[in-house]
Amino acid sequence: MILRADLHNHSCLSPCGDLYNSPSRMVELAAQRGITMMALTDHNSARNCPAFAVSCRRHGIFPVFGTETTTQEEIHVLSLFAEVEEALQWGEWVYQRLPDFHHDQERFGDQVVVDEDENILDIEERYLIPGIDASIEEVAQETLRRGGLVIPAHIDRSAHSISSQLGFLPDTTFSALEVTRLPVEMDTRNHPLICSSDAHFPDDIARRWITFPMEDSTGDPRQPFNALVRALQEHTPALSIASGDPA
Amino acid sequence: MNISQVISQLQLQSLHDCWDDGPLSGAYTSDLMSDVMAHAKEADLLITIQSHKNTIAVATLVGARGVIVCNNRPVPEDMLAAARQENIAILVSREDQFSVSGRLYNLLRGE
Numbered sequence: 001m002i003l004r005a006d007l008h009n010h011s012c013l014s015p016c017g018d019l020y021n022s023p024s025r026m027v028e029l030a031a032q033r034g035i036t037m038m039a040l041t042d043h044n045s046a047r048n049c050p051a052f053a054v055s056c057r058r059h060g061i062f063p064v065f066g067t068e069t070t071t072q073e074e075i076h077v078l079s080l081f082a083e084v085e086e087a088l089q090w091g092e093w094v095y096q097r098l099p100d101f102h103h104d105q106e107r108f109g110d111q112v113v114v115d116e117d118e119n120i121l122d123i124e125e126r127y128l129i130p131g132i133d134a135s136i137e138e139v140a141q142e143t144l145r146r147g148g149l150v151i152p153a154h155i156d157r158s159a160h161s162i163s164s165q166l167g168f169l170p171d172t173t174f175s176a177l178e179v180t181r182l183p184v185e186m187d188t189r190n191h192p193l194i195c196s197s198d199a200h201f202p203d204d205i206a207r208r209w210i211t212f213p214m215e216d217s218t219g220d221p222r223q224p225f226n227a228l229v230r231a232l233q234e235h236t237p238a239l240s241i242a243s244g245d246p247a
Numbered sequence: 248m249n250i251s252q253v254i255s256q257l258q259l260q261s262l263h264d265c266w267d268d269g270p271l272s273g274a275y276t277s278d279l280m281s282d283v284m285a286h287a288k289e290a291d292l293l294i295t296i297q298s299h300k301n302t303i304a305v306a307t308l309v310g311a312r313g314v315i316v317c318n319n320r321p322v323p324e325d326m327l328a329a330a331r332q333e334n335i336a337i338l339v340s341r342e343d344q345f346s347v348s349g350r351l352y353n354l355l356r357g358e
Binding site for chain 2: 099
């Protein structure tokens, strides 16, 4: 079968995200729009992943769990894992390095932890946006060490990207690079490319995706993630964006 | 020293006029917003090339009065809108952060 994967999405835990973008609503919309694999990647936190897991199960979507981490250089990097528990432990590693700025909810929007039925479980008190005390190299190496995929986000954007913060691709191993438009102007040193929605609002879910093959389901819960890993290793994902499309 | 004096002395371009011309306490120069959050002070001016609406969010957080965008960097429309709403001045300079910081230091310290 061919999987259609949208690997970068924010829920109501991200302060810049919509309060109504609960994991259950996101997954429902993604399923309606033809997505078969979806990742939840809130800023510097994986605390909505348990609700996301249940929602994906309900809608028959293969889940991927992770964060969009802000590195010391203020570069946004996706770390993706096969299982909730791995993402939660990764989230702990990130949170321990997150500066302790109090979150001003009135001003910057809510940071809400919910369950699969949109019940509020907690309000995150620490502001989730700042750079953590770890470089892009450390984030990449730690993610890979834990068996995850590490993908610098929107490398072609004018803020919070490898191009805006460094201007070049650092000499570190990445699983892929996320782009928002083609062709890519930066030297990508033959890394595989992905594109994804980076949705903060319901309307943006499933606006970009990649497709790649997976063999018939074996029932192994890690099989879809392994298929993604293999597709990236073999450079086989097809992007939903085409050269010259607007970002 | 207030913003209008800084504008005329440093020949800055002010992109909107929804800001308070209150006294400045100082300035902070950095392009890393987490560093600004940790070290900038109330009523400062921020000197940066980070021309992004998040810079306005950080300015609001620390209580800065305005942002000097260096090197004539273009200011996106959403940054301008956020600045108007939060009463944060956006002042554009043709000079780089070193020159703006040096000149502003002399102005604020009265040399």
